[in-house]
Amino acid sequence: MLDMFFDAAKAQEPVPGSDLMARILADASQVQSGFQTVPDAKPVPTPARTTQSILTRIFAVLGGWAGASALTASICIGVLYGATAPDTVRSYLPSLNEQTAELDFSYLGLLDETVADLEG
Amino acid sequence: MMPLDTNDDINDDALMVLFANGDGQAASVLAYRHTGRVLALALRMLGDQAEAEDVAQEALMRLWKIAPDWRQGEAKVSTWLYRVASNLCTDRLRKHAGKRATEDIDNVPEPKDDTPSIEADLIARDRADALQAALRTLPTRQRKAVSLRFLQELANPEVAEIMEISVEAVESLLSRGKRGLAQALEAQRMELGLDT
Known part of the structure; x- marks a missing residue:
């Protein structure tokens, strides 16, 4: 007995109306546009970011904060030494002001003799 | 369409x-x-x-x-x-x-089609409406199993997968569902004079 009722019900299968299909496809379009905007939302590198990246890399090559601090301290000490060291060095080595250097070029005469022997 | x-x-x-x-x-x-x-x-x-x-x-x-x-x-x-x-x-x-x-079986909707129709169409529509009303007398799980198995024509294992229960449980629901439907439709046939 049930079969004829089932058959009758299957014959009355509802057909989705155009309004329903339009709503469903609008939903699909909306959801799908969300998929497509995801890649566009990724940040695009700018020139400022590139410059910052190079500075960051140099900073890293120097060894980070520790390296940069050490370099800065070395520069400061170098400048300080440059401004004050000559007097300090002279005060410790006063003889530098009194002595003169004597240069001996006699070995050049031996060189001339050797060349003459080879040619002669 | x-x-x-x-x-x-x-x-x-x-x-x-x-x-x-x-x-x-x-x-x-x-x-x-x-x-x-x-x-x-x-x-x-x-x-x-x-x-x-x-x-x-x-x-x-x-x-x-x-x-x-x-x-x-x-x-x-x-x-x-x-x-x-x-x-x-x-x-x-x-x-x-x-x-x-x-809501009970007395609330079976009347045929809504106002256009002239052949007798067979009217009978089929009456039967479909009667089944719909009878389905609504079943507990939800029986209604779901019966709809999927006999109206959507799915196999028992697929009904089990959809309902996330065992095939044996589906068979039990279908058995009880068919029994419930038969009783509801028999009562309705007597009331509405449906020729089954």
């Missing part, structure tokens, strides 16, 4: 991938292929056209959203949609439990 699906050679898994990759036509094919079945199940479960359409729209919406994460070969799109739709129907039936429980 809606246009027929002319893309039978493209399987649902491939359409899901196409949709996730931005192919607008894929959504159209999937929608025309599955909306009718989902709507039919929802209508048999809920007995209300507007609510059934809402359920169908919501089920398809969930399908669109899951497309990027769809795992090919794990579940059929149709099975997945039936499960989502039937769960949505169950939720709605729970919300309206008090209201629905008061």
Whole structure:
């Protein structure tokens, strides 16, 4: 007995109306546009970011904060030494002001003799 | 009438991938292929056209959203949609439990067709309406199992997968459901003079 009722019900299968299909496809379009905007939302590198990246890399090559601090301290000490060291060095080595250097070029005469022997 | 699906050679898994990759036509094919079945199940479960359409729209919406994460070969799109739709129907039936429980077989809708029709059509419509009314007397799980098995014509294992129960449990629900339907229809036949 049930079969004829089932058959009758299957014959009355509802057909989705155009309004329903339009709503469903609008939903699909909306959801799908969300998929497509995801890649566009990724940040695009700018020139400022590139410059910052190079500075960051140099900073890293120097060894980070520790390296940069050490370099800065070395520069400061170098400048300080440059401004004050000559007097300090002279005060410790006063003889530098009194002595003169004597240069001996006699070995050049031996060189001339050797060349003459080879040619002669 | 809606246009027929002319893309039978493209399987649902491939359409899901196409949709996730931005192919607008894929959504159209999937929608025309599955909306009718989902709507039919929802209508048999809920007995209300507007609510059934809402359920169908919501089920398809969930399908669109899951497309990027769809795992090919794990579940059929149709099975997945039936499960989502039937769960949505169950939720709605729970919300309206008090209201629905008061409705009985005396509330069988009269044929709405005002146009002249041959007797066979009227009889078929009466039978369909009578079955719909009888379905509403069944507990939700029996109604779901009967609709999926005998009206959507799914195999018991697929009904079990949709309802997330064992095949034996499905068979039990179907047995009790058919018995309940027969009783309800017999009572209705006597009242309405339906020729069975």
